[in-house]
Amino acid sequence: MSDRGHLEGEHFMSGDDACAEGAISAGCRFFAGYPITPATEIAERMSDRLPEVDGTYIQMEDELGSMAAVVGASCGGVKAMTATSGPGFSLMMENIGLGIMLETPCVVVNVQRAGPSTGLPTMVAQGDMMQARWGSHGCYSIIAVSPDSPQEVYDLTIKAFNLAERFRLPVLVMTDAAVGHMYEKVVIPPLSEIELVPRRRPNVPPEEYWPYMPDDDLVPPMANTGEGYRFHATGLTHDEQGYPEMTAEAQDRLVRRLVEKVERYRDEIIEVEEDSIEGSEVVVCTYGITARVAMIAVERARQEGIRVGMLRLITIWPFPQDRISEIARQVKAFVVPEINYGQISLEVERSAAGRAGTILVPHMGGDVHNPETILEAIRQAVK
Amino acid sequence: MNVIATTDETQEKHPLEDYLRVDRLPHIWCPGCGLGTILGAFLRSLLESGLPPDKVSVISGIGCTGRVAGYINLDSFHTTHGRAVAFATGLKLANPELKVVVFSGDGDLAAIGGNHLIHAGRRNIDMTILCVNNFNYGMTGGQFGPTTPETARSTTSRAGNIENPFNMPALAAASGAVYVARWTTAQVHQMQRSITEALLKKGFSFVEIISPCPTYYGRMNRQPTGLDQMRYYRSNSIVRHGANPNEVGVGISGQIVTGKFIDVERPYMPGPGNGDNGRQT
Numbered sequence: 001m002s003d004r005g006h007l008e009g010e011h012f013m014s015g016d017d018a019c020a021e022g023a024i025s026a027g028c029r030f031f032a033g034y035p036i037t038p039a040t041e042i043a044e045r046m047s048d049r050l051p052e053v054d055g056t057y058i059q060m061e062d063e064l065g066s067m068a069a070v071v072g073a074s075c076g077g078v079k080a081m082t083a084t085s086g087p088g089f090s091l092m093m094e095n096i097g098l099g100i101m102l103e104t105p106c107v108v109v110n111v112q113r114a115g116p117s118t119g120l121p122t123m124v125a126q127g128d129m130m131q132a133r134w135g136s137h138g139c140y141s142i143i144a145v146s147p148d149s150p151q152e153v154y155d156l157t158i159k160a161f162n163l164a165e166r167f168r169l170p171v172l173v174m175t176d177a178a179v180g181h182m183y184e185k186v187v188i189p190p191l192s193e194i195e196l197v198p199r200r201r202p203n204v205p206p207e208e209y210w211p212y213m214p215d216d217d218l219v220p221p222m223a224n225t226g227e228g229y230r231f232h233a234t235g236l237t238h239d240e241q242g243y244p245e246m247t248a249e250a251q252d253r254l255v256r257r258l259v260e261k262v263e264r265y266r267d268e269i270i271e272v273e274e275d276s277i278e279g280s281e282v283v284v285c286t287y288g289i290t291a292r293v294a295m296i297a298v299e300r301a302r303q304e305g306i307r308v309g310m311l312r313l314i315t316i317w318p319f320p321q322d323r324i325s326e327i328a329r330q331v332k333a334f335v336v337p338e339i340n341y342g343q344i345s346l347e348v349e350r351s352a353a354g355r356a357g358t359i360l361v362p363h364m365g366g367d368v369h370n371p372e373t374i375l376e377a378i379r380q381a382v383k
Numbered sequence: 384m385n386v387i388a389t390t391d392e393t394q395e396k397h398p399l400e401d402y403l404r405v406d407r408l409p410h411i412w413c414p415g416c417g418l419g420t421i422l423g424a425f426l427r428s429l430l431e432s433g434l435p436p437d438k439v440s441v442i443s444g445i446g447c448t449g450r451v452a453g454y455i456n457l458d459s460f461h462t463t464h465g466r467a468v469a470f471a472t473g474l475k476l477a478n479p480e481l482k483v484v485v486f487s488g489d490g491d492l493a494a495i496g497g498n499h500l501i502h503a504g505r506r507n508i509d510m511t512i513l514c515v516n517n518f519n520y521g522m523t524g525g526q527f528g529p530t531t532p533e534t535a536r537s538t539t540s541r542a543g544n545i546e547n548p549f550n551m552p553a554l555a556a557a558s559g560a561v562y563v564a565r566w567t568t569a570q571v572h573q574m575q576r577s578i579t580e581a582l583l584k585k586g587f588s589f590v591e592i593i594s595p596c597p598t599y600y601g602r603m604n605r606q607p608t609g610l611d612q613m614r615y616y617r618s619n620s621i622v623r624h625g626a627n628p629n630e631v632g633v634g635i636s637g638q639i640v641t642g643k644f645i646d647v648e649r650p651y652m653p654g655p656g657n658g659d660n661g662r663q664t
Contacts, residue, residue, distance in 0.1 A: 030477050056476045061502040065469035072473030098463050225458040226481050228437040234461035
C-alpha cells in the first residue's frame with residue numbers, strides 16, 4: 001500500500017474524524033452508510049477521503065442496505081466499513097448476522113446516542129452494549145472495542161480491521177456521542193509503523209477449495225469473488241464446502257466453530273487498562289467516555305484515603321471475565337458506572353461470581369455522570 | 384454425497400454441467416415449478432454472452448428463487464431476505480470487473496427488498512436483475528405478496544386478495560432501469576435472448592419472468608398443475624415490444640403483455656475508471 005493519502009502527523013480532530021482516518025490507515029477502501037447523528041461526520045470524511053485513495057463511498061437508502069453492501073464489498077475483496085448510531089445499529093443487526101454466518105471481515109462503528117427509539121439524537125449514551133453482543137438473532141461470538149478518546153478511536157479502528165481479518169467476522173467499534181464529537185490531539189504514525197493484518201488467502205488450487213474448511217485455529221482462508229474459486233456462500237447453516245446442510249449435526253459443528261474461533265483466542269483479543277489494582281479495596285470498572293469521568297471520582301476518593309483501583313475495559317466483547325474474576329478475590333466490590341441502566345455491570349457481577357460485590361452507577365444518558373455519584377458509590381463500597 | 388448426474392465415458396457431458404453444482408442435485412423445487420426452466424435459460428444465456436464465468440457472480444435473496452445461487456457453479460451468494468440487491472451493490476462497486484446478477488423472487492425483490500430495488504435502479508448500478516414472479520410467497524406456503532393480482536386466493540387471502548399489486552416492469556422503469564423486459568416460462572427462447580441482452584447491457588437491467596407455482600398459486604386459483612399454468616401463458620401471452628410499462632399490469636385472468644419494453648442508455652455506476660479499491664490479494 002502506498003503512503004498516498006495517509007495523513008501522518010499530529011492533528012487536532014474529533015473522534016469521528018479520527019475514526020475515518022483510522023479506517024483509511026487500516027486500508028479501508030469502501031464505506032456504505034446512511035446519515036445519522038452523531039456518526040454523520042464519519043460518513044462525511046469518508047466521502048472526502050476515499051476518492052483520494054481510489055476507494056468507494058456509497059450512500060445507501062437505509063442501514064439495512066448499508067450493512068448488506070459492506071458485507072458484499074468485503075466479499076469482493078475490499079476492506080469495508082460502515083458507521084451509525086442506535087437506530088441504524090438496530091437495522092444493521094440483520095446483516096451483521098449475515099457477516100457472522102458468511103465469515104466476512106468488516107468493521108461497524110456505533111457512535112452511541114441515547115435511546116430507546118429516536119431518543120436524544122445529539123446526546124451521549126452507552127445503551128447499546130448488550131445489543132452489540134446479542135443483537136442479531138441466533139448464537140455467535142462477536143468482538144467489540146470501546147475507545148475513550150479521539151486518539152484511541154483512531155488506534156482501535158485500525159485494531160478492529162486487523163481483528164476482522166484475523167478472525168473473519170464483523171468487529172464493532174462501540175464509541176459514543178461524547179467521544180465522537182470531542183476534539184483532541186491525534187497522532188497518526190507513518191504508515192510503515194502501522195501493523196496491518198492481511199486477509200488469509202486460500203493455499204489450495206480452486207478445485208480443492210472449500211470456503212468453510214477451517215485452518216487449525218478454526219478460521220477458514222478466504223477467496224475473493226472473481227478469482228476463479230467458484231465458491232458458494234449462504235446464510236443457511238452450511239457444511240465446510242459452503243453447501244446448505246439442514247441437520248442438527250451441521251448446526252452444532254458450524255455454530256460451535258463460530259463461537260470458539262473467538263472464545264479460544266480471548267487472551268489474544270482482550271485489552272484492558274489497569275491503574276493501581278494491586279492492594280486496592282475497591283475497583284472502578286468502566287469503559288468509553290465514562291472511564292474519563294470516573295477518573296475524577298477515583299482521584300478524589302484517593303485523596304480521601306480510599307484504596308481504589310481502575311479497570312478500563314478497552315475490549316468489551318469477548319468480555320474480560322478472567323481478569324475480573326481474579327480481581328474479585330482481592331477487592332470488596334466493583335463500582336460500575338455506565339450510561340445505561342445496567343448492562344456491562346451484569347457481566348462484572350457474573351464474572352465476580354459473588355466473591356466481590358458489584359455496585360452499578362446507572363445514568364440514563366443525555367450527558368455524562370456527575371463524578372460525585374461515582375465517588376459516593378466508591379465510598380459505599382468500602383463501608 | 385448424493386451425486387445424480389454422472390459423466391462416465393459412455394455418456395456425453397451435458398453442455399451446462401460446468402455451470403451447475405451437480406453434486407447438489409436434485410434441486411428442492413416442486414414438480415411443475417418454472418425455476419428449472421429459468422435456470423437453464425440463464426445458463427445458456429451466460430454461455431451465449433461470452434462473459435468470462437469466473438468474473439460473473441450470482442446473488443440471491445430468500446425464497447424458492449433464492450435457492451438458485453446454490454445450484455450455480457459460479458461465485459454465488461445466498462444472502463438475507465430482500466438484501467440481495469444491496470449486497471450486490473457493495474460487491475459490484477468494490478469489484479467493478481465483476482458482472483453481478485441478482486436472481487430472486489417477486490416477494491424478495493418487491494416487498495422486503497423493494498427499497499433496495501428502486502434505489503439501485505435510480506443509481507443505475509451496473510447489474511442484472513432476474514425477477515422470477517410466481518405471484519405469491521411459495522417457500523412459506525403460498526401467502527399473497529406484492530405482485531398477487533387482485534381477487535387471487537392465497538393462504539392469507541382466502542376470500543381473494545384485496546390489495547393492488549405492483550406491475551414490476553413499471554416499477555423497474557420508473558426507478559430508472561435502462562433495460563426492462565418480461566417473458567413467461569412458456570417463451571423460453573425469447574426469455575433467453577432477453578437475459579443475454581440484459582447481461583451485456585451496461586447499467587441496471589431488469590427481466591421479469593412469470594413462472595408457475597402449481598403447488599400454491601396455481602392450485603388455489605384454478606390452475607392446479609404446472610401444465611395448466613403453462614397452457615394459460617401460451618394462450619394468453621402477447622408480445623408487444625416497446626409497450627408502455629405502465630400499461631402491462633397482470634390480472635388474475637386475461638392477457639399477459641410480454642416483450643422488451645425499455646432499452647436505453649444512461650450513465651451508470653460504477654463508471655469507467657473506477658479504482659481497484661485496494662483489493663486484498
